[in-house]
Amino acid sequence: MLFPTATFAIFFMVVLPLSWLLMSRGERWRPFIVASSYVFYSAWDWRFVFLLAFSTVWNQVFAVAIHKRTEARTRKALLTAAVVGDVALLGYFKYYGFFVTSTHNLFSLVDLNVPLEVRSIVLPVGISFFTFMGISYIVDTYRGDFEPVGFGKFAAYLSFFPHLVAGPIVRPGELLPQFDSPRDPRYVDTSRAFFLIGTGLFMKVVIANYLAGSIVDQVFGAPNQHSSLEVLVGIYAYAVQIYADFFGYTNIAIGLALILGFRFPQNFDSPYAAVSIQDFWRRWHMTLSRWLRDYLYIPLGGNRGSRLFTYRNLMLTMLLGGLWHGAGWTFVAWGAIHGTALVAERWWRERPGLVERPSTPWRRSWHRFATFQVVCFAWIFFRADSFADAWDVIVRLFTAWGEPSPLVTGGVLAAIAVGIGSQYLPSRFPLAIMARFSRLPIPAQAAVLSLALLVTHAMGPEGVAPFIYFQF
Numbered sequence: 001m002l003f004p005t006a007t008f009a010i011f012f013m014v015v016l017p018l019s020w021l022l023m024s025r026g027e028r029w030r031p032f033i034v035a036s037s038y039v040f041y042s043a044w045d046w047r048f049v050f051l052l053a054f055s056t057v058w059n060q061v062f063a064v065a066i067h068k069r070t071e072a073r074t075r076k077a078l079l080t081a082a083v084v085g086d087v088a089l090l091g092y093f094k095y096y097g098f099f100v101t102s103t104h105n106l107f108s109l110v111d112l113n114v115p116l117e118v119r120s121i122v123l124p125v126g127i128s129f130f131t132f133m134g135i136s137y138i139v140d141t142y143r144g145d146f147e148p149v150g151f152g153k154f155a156a157y158l159s160f161f162p163h164l165v166a167g168p169i170v171r172p173g174e175l176l177p178q179f180d181s182p183r184d185p186r187y188v189d190t191s192r193a194f195f196l197i198g199t200g201l202f203m204k205v206v207i208a209n210y211l212a213g214s215i216v217d218q219v220f221g222a223p224n225q226h227s228s229l230e231v232l233v234g235i236y237a238y239a240v241q242i243y244a245d246f247f248g249y250t251n252i253a254i255g256l257a258l259i260l261g262f263r264f265p266q267n268f269d270s271p272y273a274a275v276s277i278q279d280f281w282r283r284w285h286m287t288l289s290r291w292l293r294d295y296l297y298i299p300l301g302g303n304r305g306s307r308l309f310t311y312r313n314l315m316l317t318m319l320l321g322g323l324w325h326g327a328g329w330t331f332v333a334w335g336a337i338h339g340t341a342l343v344a345e346r347w348w349r350e351r352p353g354l355v356e357r358p359s360t361p362w363r364r365s366w367h368r369f370a371t372f373q374v375v376c377f378a379w380i381f382f383r384a385d386s387f388a389d390a391w392d393v394i395v396r397l398f399t400a401w402g403e404p405s406p407l408v409t410g411g412v413l414a415a416i417a418v419g420i421g422s423q424y425l426p427s428r429f430p431l432a433i434m435a436r437f438s439r440l441p442i443p444a445q446a447a448v449l450s451l452a453l454l455v456t457h458a459m460g461p462e463g464v465a466p467f468i469y470f471q472f
Contacts, residue, residue: 002467003200003201003249003252003253003256004201004204004205004252007043011036011039011040012256015033015036016259016260018032019032019033019036019260019261020183020185020260020261023182023183023261024182026179026182027152030152030153030155030156030179031152033156033160033161034152034155034156034159036161037156037159037160037161037164038052038053038159040161040164041125041126041159041161041164041165044124044125044165045122045124045125048124048125051089051093051124051127052130052158052159054089055086055089055130055131055134055158056134056151056154056155056158056159058082058085058086058134059082059086059134059135059137059138059154059158060148060151060154060155062078062079062081062082062085062138063082063137063138063141063148063154064148065078066078066079066082066138066141066142067141067147067148075142076142079138079139079142082138083135083138083139086131086134086135086138087131087135089127089131090127090128090131092121093121093122093123093124093127094123094127094128094327095323095327096121097121097327098327098328102329125165126164126165126166128324129163129164129165129166129167129169130158130159130164132169132288132291133157133158133169133170133171133172134158135295136169136171136172136291136295137154137157137158137172139295140171140172140173145172145173146172146173146176149176149179153176153179154176156179157170157172157175157176157179160175160257160262162253162254162256162257162260162262162264163253163257163264166246166249166250166253166467166469167250167253167267167285167287167288167469168250168253168254168264168265168267168285168286168287169287169288169291170264170265170287171265171287171291174264174265175262175264178261178262178263183260183261183262184261185261188258188259188261189258190258190259190438191434191435191437191438192255192258192434193255193256193258193259194255194437194445194449195255195430195433195434195437196251196252196254196255196258197251197252197255197256198449198452198453198456199248199251199430200247200248200249200250200251200252200253200255201248201252201453201456202248202452202456203244203245203247203248203251203419204244204245204248204249204252204467205248205456206415206456207240207241207244207248207415207418207419208240208241208242208244208245208248208468210411210415211237211238211240211241211244211412211415211416211419212241214237214407214409214411214412214415215230215233215234215237215407215408215412216234216237216238216241216383218234218407219231219234219235219237219393219407220234220238220383220384220389220393223389223392223393223396224392224396226396226400226405226407227400227401227402227403227404227405228396228397228398228399228400228401228403229401229403229405229408230405230407230408231393231396231397231400232397233405233407233408233412233413233416234407235376235377235379235380235393235397236376236416237412237415237416238379238383239272239372239375239376239379240415240416240419240420241419241468242379242382242383242468243268243271243272243419244419245467245468245469246267246268246285246467246468246469247267247268248467249467249469250267250268254266254267265286265287266286267285267286267287268283268284268285268286269282269283269286270283270423270424271283271284271375271423272368272372272375272420272423273368273423273424274368274371274372274375275364275367275368275371276345276367276371277338277341277342277345277371277374277375278342278345278346279371280371280375281338281342288321288324292317292320292321293317296316296317296320296321297313297314297317300313300316300317301313307346307347307350310346311343311346311347314339314342314343314346315336315339315340315342315343316339317339318335318336318338318339318342319332319335319336319339320335321335321338322334322335322336322338323335325382329387330381330382330384330385330386330387330390331381331382333381333387333390334378334379334381334382337374337377337378337381338378341374380393380394
């Protein structure tokens, strides 16, 4: 069920009033919101509802067992079993074909014919996100950050439909405490919620979909048929497309949760204004970045050791982060590029005799430009279907200058400018807009929202493509 569709609008108009009516009765609200979320999830494939239910039972049973045990060895064994089960479930659905094909290709290099069955397995939408949230719950319980909650409350946490299929990754400590007391509709920040939903719809329906159909899909689908200028603009267009697509989704998700009375963490903070790759990962998909830091990088040892040990941990974290995004070696390459850049930046900062230079507007601009180029180069591998396709894009980028470039239109350049330029607006700008909107009378607010939706619908292409991060 896509957010920007009439089907979801009808679903939400039914769920919203009932949710608020039941909010004061937690024992009734929790099964209602779980059932609503399962209905939402079943719109993709009703069979995978059982997978979500199994994940819920699995993680709750192990969390309770870990909490009740006092022996360190037993608790650690239970934690290991729980995490292995979660990862195995994710691995089967997401990586089975990838590992079988990779193993077959490896044996073929040494002329060994090993019969391996490649099955066609449908990837359940959102499995990476609710698996990571389940692991968070298990690990945080093991660490003693909080006690396991009741089954109904945990089921509501794991299946809550605004974050279910594409995040943001909401930690147990960020959402579960909000279930402890009824939300008060008088304190819902509707101005912020409508602003988030409106901007999210515009970024997805207008910017992301327009760039995908106007240049990105054509350039990456057949790079050898396009000029170097079209390829260059297509790469920048994809950088904006994936940002607008995912930023748009999370804005809608955060806004919907806010209308229901719950607050999600921010997921983006102007990532293309970053001055380094490290800064980029503090701004891009921030809930995933923090998850990788707290549940992978730090357990690996973090920076508690030699420089080489730290560099290894950075690279492993980014390689696994790349593999999380997709079952393909191109995603591993994408992670490797970011990992290499992070290691290089850390080495540069820690080199002996370093004299810190004062920050200047020119130096910040140069750092932003260089960081953006590295990020865009990595996006080539992220978007390409294979290394051969990625290589074709890179080669064509340098070998077809001066050829006609009909895809580079004013509309494409304007969409790219909006996508990147919006990240350089002062942080107080959206706050000022929301403040002015909140002071309008209710009829005026409704008129503004209606006009914004009409403009978005008129400017957007026919139909709404699935969000890019649904496949992860």
